[in-house]
Amino acid sequence: xxxxxxxxxxxxxxxxxxxxxxxxxxxxxxxxxxxxxxxxxxxxxxxxxxxxxxxxxxxxxxxxxxxxxxxxxxxxxxxxxxxxxxxxxxxxxxxxxxxxxxxxx
Amino acid sequence: xxxxxxxxxxxxxxxxxxxxxxxxxxxxxxxxxxxxxxxxxxxxxxxxxxxxxxxxxxxxxxxxxxxxxxxxxxxxxxxxxxxxxxxxxxxxxxxxxxxxxxxxxxxxxxxxxxxxxxxxxxxxxxxxxxxxxxxxxxxxxxxxxxxxxxxxxxxxxxxxxxxxxx
Numbered sequence: 284x285x286x287x288x289x290x291x292x293x294x295x296x297x298x299x300x301x302x303x304x305x306x307x308x309x310x311x312x313x314x315x316x317x318x319x320x321x322x323x324x325x326x327x328x329x330x331x332x333x334x335x336x337x338x339x340x341x342x343x344x345x346x347x348x349x350x351x352x353x354x355x356x357x358x359x360x361x362x363x364x365x366x367x368x369x370x371x372x373x374x375x376x377x378x379x380x381x382x383x384x385x386x387x388x
Numbered sequence: 389x390x391x392x393x394x395x396x397x398x399x400x401x402x403x404x405x406x407x408x409x410x411x412x413x414x415x416x417x418x419x420x421x422x423x424x425x426x427x428x429x430x431x432x433x434x435x436x437x438x439x440x441x442x443x444x445x446x447x448x449x450x451x452x453x454x455x456x457x458x459x460x461x462x463x464x465x466x467x468x469x470x471x472x473x474x475x476x477x478x479x480x481x482x483x484x485x486x487x488x489x490x491x492x493x494x495x496x497x498x499x500x501x502x503x504x505x506x507x508x509x510x511x512x513x514x515x516x517x518x519x520x521x522x523x524x525x526x527x528x529x530x531x532x533x534x535x536x537x538x539x540x541x542x543x544x545x546x547x548x549x550x551x552x553x554x
Contacts, residue, residue: 289392290436292503298400298433300494302407302426304487309411311483314475317462318416321423324454325407328430331446335514339437342508344522347442351523354449355534359541361454365461366548372465373551381475 295336302329316368316378320361327357395436403429416462420455427451439514 302325309322331350338346372378402425409422427450434443474480512518523531 289390290396296498300491301404304491305407305411307490308483308487312411312480315416318419321410321419332430332433335434335437335439335442340507341505342510342513344513344518347439347514347519348522348527350442352534354445358449358454359537361457362541362545365457366545369549
């Protein structure tokens with residue numbers, strides 16, 4: 284089995300898959316928009332971890348630069364997303380996604 | 389084999405356990421604190437993969453900036469209480485089954501996958517020197533464009549959170 288410093292690459296695949304699925308579970312289970320947001324961060328991190336593992340495995344540093352850009356985009360996304368949430372909270376007085384369903388048909 | 393494998397198991401255990409705590413914690417502040425533990429475990433994984441630069445950036449950006457922002461918003465909106473209404477039990481049940489099936493699909497898809505390419509013994513790709521060279525030669529344009537993205541995000545955040553003037 285292919286390993287990197289003693290750890291099989293498959294372990295990283297399974298760990299990232301598990302973290303990603305926990306993020307998906309959080310988005311489906313919770314009603315608080317901020318917690319759903321945090322679960323999306325969790326999914327992004329699962330992908331980042333796998334990207335770093337494969338970049339180390341293939342000896343290609345482009346993957347790590349890509350992770351760096353994903354972190355930058357995630358930071359910008361959080362800033363704008365939380366601003367939107369604050370605005371919604373100011374207007375609707377809630378961050379409950381079952382109440383914020385005015386766009387539903 | 390040896391100590392790295394034990395560290396890997398320990399960090400994975402901490403990451404998955406605290407990720408589950410993020411999802412199932414009643415109090416949003418506890419979710420944030422558990423997410424910080426998850427991020428530290430992932431930073432430990434980066435160190436294990438010899439990506440020191442990304443480990444440092446990960447702790448600074450996620451634990452230092454993003455989670456403080458989350459905590460700040462939760463405190464400001466006064467959501468730090470356990471009064472959040474929960475979804476109906478059957479929806480929770482269906483969600484757990486659906487994400488379990490997603491995990492099953494991932495595992496089944498990757499189980500038979502043959503990973504091509506040989507493992508590299510190049511230990512130095514994650515160091516600051518090497519990543520800096522790549523970032524400022526091949527990825528100079530994306531690096532500069534991301535600064536425009538940050539400017540746009542900053543303007544957007546300030547505009548959105550300002551009170552309506554009219």
